[in-house]
Amino acid sequence: MNALNPYCPELATVQEVIQETANIRTLRITLNDPGKMRRFAFQPGQVGQLSVFGVGESTFVINSPPTCKDYLQFSIMRVGEVTQRLHQLSAGDPLGVRAPLGNAFPVDAMAGKHILFIAGGIGMAPLRTLLLTLLGERERYGDITLIYGARSPHDLCYRYEFEDWKARGADLVLTVDQEFPGWTERVGFVPTVLSEESPSPHNRIAVVCGPPIMIKFVLFGLKELEFEDHQILTTLEKRMKCGIGICGRCNIGSRYVCVDGPVFNFDQLRHMVPDL
Ligand SMILES: Cc1cc2nc3c(=O)[nH]c(=O)nc-3n(C[C@H](O)[C@H](O)[C@H](O)COP(=O)(O)OP(=O)(O)OC[C@H]3O[C@@H](n4cnc5c(N)ncnc54)[C@H](O)[C@@H]3O)c2cc1C
Ligand code: FES
The missing domain is CATH 2.40.30.10 (Translation factors)
Structure with missing residues (x-):
């Protein structure tokens, strides 16, 4: 800056x-x-x-x-x-x-934990930087799993990197909304695939990013699996102007997404948006 x-x-x-x-x-x-x-x-x-x-x-x-x-x-x-x-x-x-x-993912607090990434479409962008950071120090973390979905195989970002991510120790569960010629991975919406996978919440952090409707149903799914709010992280999109906490454009309640976020856990979000 x-x-x-x-x-x-x-x-x-x-x-x-x-x-x-x-x-x-x-x-x-x-x-x-x-x-x-x-x-x-x-x-x-x-x-x-x-x-x-x-x-x-x-x-x-x-x-x-x-x-x-x-x-x-x-x-x-x-x-x-x-x-x-x-x-x-x-x-x-x-x-x-x-x-x-803005703020950042609590990388140090993730050490020693299993990490579950859940992404939809362009929501993979913020998770890519975190995923590559964790894979760069692979031994510090437990299982690293990515559930990533898009409408069709052509709508998945960074397809050319998937084999490298797997080789470096990530388990990938890829899904598309509908059958597609030549597609051999999963078919179904991300929240459905999450409940099929049923990851245990024990010592696990879930990091979620995608369209609001996906986040809503993923959150239901994680709660059914008994994840606590503080175990679920997301990164918010709220239109910004100054980006430095001055213009007041990006507030949710008393918090500014540009300086207090964009990364929040769901415990913080429930206090900001009581009817979440
Ligand atoms: C913290 C943060 C991180 C982001 N990261 C990315 C990223 O990595 N990649 C990416 O493609 N986009 C990202 N976005 C969204 C991106 O900022 C907007 O898509 C962009 O500002 C749209 O600009 P525009 O002039 O093209 O569209 P506009 O003409 O301003 O808007 C076009 C349409 O998109 C909607 N829109 C615009 N901005 C947003 C927004 N922030 N949230 C929801 N709807 C919006 C408008 O309401 C309108 O319907 C991020 C936003 C935030 C706040
Ligand atoms: S964008 Fe100006 S206060 Fe957040």
């Missing part, structure tokens, strides 16, 4: 573009100042504001692991104007970045 003016983006350049799905692209970017790029530090779960000059700024999770010093990676689903313009960028194009913002 610019120490003198936190609203001022750092200049950055797109190095590589990866087409993940029909409407999701991954941008690998570097800060133009090599010293700032070298010193840039963040924790899994933190976000950045990407700006397209003359268009606007939007929030995206940094989904490369903090150990990656060559680039910062963001995966962007095209939904409106800023994301459409971000999708038009190619290698060599300029953009602005304000990062890192």
Whole structure:
């Protein structure tokens, strides 16, 4: 972040573009100042504001692991104007970045525990940085399981990395909503697959990210399996403006998603949203 003016983006350049799905692209970017790029530090779960000059700024999770010093990676689903313009960028194009913002996953508190990742669609982006971080210190954690679903095989992000994740010690349970020619993995919605898998809550943390309807039914499923609220983490999407706790745009109750979040456990969320 610019120490003198936190609203001022750092200049950055797109190095590589990866087409993940029909409407999701991954941008690998570097800060133009090599010293700032070298010193840039963040924790899994933190976000950045990407700006397209003359268009606007939007929030995206940094989904490369903090150990990656060559680039910062963001995966962007095209939904409106800023994301459409971000999708038009190619290698060599300029953009602005304000990062890192927000809190992070409690990586140290996860040590010694089994970790269950549950993701839907673009919800895999915030979990990728955490997954790669845990796999980088595999011996610190128990079982690492990922239940990841999307509408079709073509809607799963990072498909080209799945074999590497498995080789590094993650168990993957992949699912799509309907039968698809050539698909040999699971078929069914993520919450259904969760109840089929029935993981024990004993010494386990669940990290959930996906569309609100998926989160709602996954939460029911985890409660049926007797997970406690404090064992369930998620990362919230609430539209942000300043990203630094000043404008008041992103509040839920008395908490600001941009500084108190975006990572919360469900114990905290129930206090913020009593009818959750
Ligand atoms: C903490 C955080 C992390 C995020 N991480 C990612 C990420 O890694 N990848 C990614 O693709 N997106 C992510 N998002 C969502 C992303 O910020 C929005 O999709 C983006 O701002 C839309 O900008 P736009 O100008 O293209 O769309 P707009 O024209 O502003 O909006 C288009 C449509 O999307 C809806 N929308 C816009 N922003 C949000 C939002 N934050 N939550 C729910 N609905 C929204 C609008 O209501 C509208 O219907 C994140 C958001 C937050 C707050
Ligand atoms: S985005 Fe301004 S207070 Fe959170």
